[in-house]
Amino acid sequence: xxxxxxxxxIVYVICAYNVSFWxxxxxxxxxxxxxxxxxxxxxxxxxxxxxxxxxxxPTWVGLIASSLNLIILPYFPLTPFGILLQxxxxxxxxxFLDTIFTAGSVYLLHTLQEFFESxxxx
Numbered sequence: 279x280x281x282x283x284x285x286x287x288i289v290y291v292i293c294a295y296n297v298s299f300w301x302x303x304x305x306x307x308x309x310x311x312x313x314x315x316x317x318x319x320x321x322x323x324x325x326x327x328x329x330x331x332x333x334x335x336p337t338w339v340g341l342i343a344s345s346l347n348l349i350i351l352p353y354f355p356l357t358p359f360g361i362l363l364q365x366x367x368x369x370x371x372x373x374f375l376d377t378i379f380t381a382g383s384v385y386l387l388h389t390l391q392e393f394f395e396s397x398x399x400x
Contacts, residue, residue: 287358291383294343298336298384301329332388333381340380344373 305312319326328334344357348369355361359375 283361286356286361290356290358291380291387294336294339294380295384295387297339298332298388301335301339302332333385336384337377337381339384340377341373343380344376348372 300306300311301314315326315329318329328338340357344360347356347360355364357372357376358379359372363372363375
């Protein structure tokens, strides 16, 4: 069970990083992400600033992923604390912990990526 849980956590972190990276940096096919960022900028310039940050965006990605998991598939946990806590605690705590875990793990991966890229840009 521990090996499977570790695999789920690794896959979750990679998926959260990918979604966050797409929302912050990618243009996407047919420039869909760029169009989304421009639409957000029209609605709220402050919210658009949140989509420029690899620390802010994963926070929202984690919040949305955890909320959707608890609403759509409550008996099949897909998020880290949904898996670890198995709905044994109040759902608000699971969402909060998933949000923090996602933001921290994605920011760590992004920082490591920038660190290694700094060697290639010299």
